[in-house]
Amino acid sequence: MTHKVFIDGAAGTTGLEIAQRLEGRSEFTLITLDDAQRKDTAARREALNEADVAILCLPDDAAREAVELIDPAGGTRVIDASSAHRTADGWCYGFPELVGSERVADARRVSNPGCYPTGFLALVAPLVRAELLPSDWPYTVNAVSGYSGGGKALIERFENEGAPAFRSYGYDLSHKHLPEMKAHAGLDHPVLFAPSVVAAYRGMIVEVPLHLGAMANDPHSDELREALAAFYKGSAVVSVSRDPAPAELLLEPRAEPTDAMELFVFGNEGGWNARLVARLDNLGKGASGAAVQNLNLLCGLPETSGLILPAA
Template sequence: MTHKVFIDGAAGTTGLEIAERLAGRSEFSLITLDDTQRKDAGARREALNEADVAILCLPDDPAREAVEMIDSSSDTRIIDASSAHRTAEGWCYGFPELVGRDRVSHARRVSNPGCYPTGFLALIAPLVSDGLLPADWPYTVNAVSGYSGGGKALIERYAADDAPGFRTYGYDLAHKHLPEMKAHAGLEHPVIFAPAVVPTYRGMIVEVPLHLGAMDGDVHADELREALAQFYEASPVVSVCQNDIPTELVISAEAEPWDGMELFVFGNEGGWNARLVARLDNLGKGASGAAVQNLNLLCDLPETAGLRLASAQ
């Protein structure tokens, strides 16, 4: 069976990388629009309703408009790569490792996780759910990403002669990722999120520092590592480093596209202080790779088909 797929916003970074991962796959037939048609509401509406699966690679408001263009009688299923529906009622959060593969595969509307929340939730959500970490703790998140995650304007800024060497932002403490982090980790308080951009095209490191000794209970860093390893034991996408713990983590300027994610738990002597770290590709498991993983599940295909999992960054 061939599944008709329409990528609305196919000319953007996420859309282009999704198309690359689908290239040559006989299971899919891409509905494409030329430059003029992409700006024509009628052509978009027709494509959205003709597709078996529509993947929205759009800003939030245009993504909401695209959903409204799909007729109530249409069989089109949706994967939204924007942040418009990540905590919306009636939408499945498209993180199959956390919400369950069956739930994603049977959903009609799937909201792709954000890149930073993917790393944070992969680390924290299973541990809070298991009761190893408290839901009422004031968590902080420190993270750096390649500049491709900022879209066309930031990509152009980093291509300029006066490109910044390091860019930190989010000082209004109201980043759009905050609701999704809180909701899908089951937390009582919003996290303090400190994002930054470094001068490399792709790649991401997300870190959650923990003072375990100040928490109720007697949790050790090794217990957290073991719990994460057990949780992701069957995952073909997410891995937990248990042996040969590195002394540093890097983002390579020459990194190839990668759809996996590595998790690390570092602890001091005694294990009462810990640094939980996720390393991923902001355009891979953080965006396009996750969309293709969800698409595979929606179409009852092998979960990792078309994904780039050969090596870490």
């Protein structure tokens, strides 16, 4: 069976990478619009309602408008890569490792996770569920991303002469990723989020520092590592490092794409201080790769088909 897919916003960074991952896959037929039709409401409405699955790679307001163009009585299912519906009623949060592949497969409306929340939630959500970490802790997140996550304007800024080496932002403490981090980790308080961008095209490191000795249940860093390893056992996408801690974690300026995510738990000698770290591709598991993973599930296909993953 061939599934018809329409990428609304196909000219953007995320849309382009999704299309690349679908190239040569006979299971899909892409519905495309030419440059003149991409902003034509009637043409988009027709394409959205013709598709078996519509993937929205749009700003938040435009994504909401696109959903309104879809006939609710029709057969179109939706994957929204924006942050418009990540905590909305009636939408499935598209993180199969956390919510369950079956739930994603059965959904009609799937909201792709944000790139930073993907790393944070992969680390924290399973440990809160297991009651190894408290839900009422004041969590902080320090994260650095490649500049491709900022779209065409930030890409141009970083690739022009005089580009910055480092950009820190979010100083109003109201980043759009905060609601989904709190909601999907099951936390009592919003996290304190410190995002930044470096002069690397792609890649991301998300870190959650923890003073475990100040927690009432006094968890040990080894417990956290073993719990994460058990939670993701058998996953082809998410891996937990159980080897001796590397001396450093790197982002390369021109790294190759990947849809995998690596998790690390670093602890001090007593195990009462820990740094939880996720390393992923902001355009892979943080965006386009996650969308393709969810698309596979919606279409009843093997979950990792077409993903860029390390050899088994």
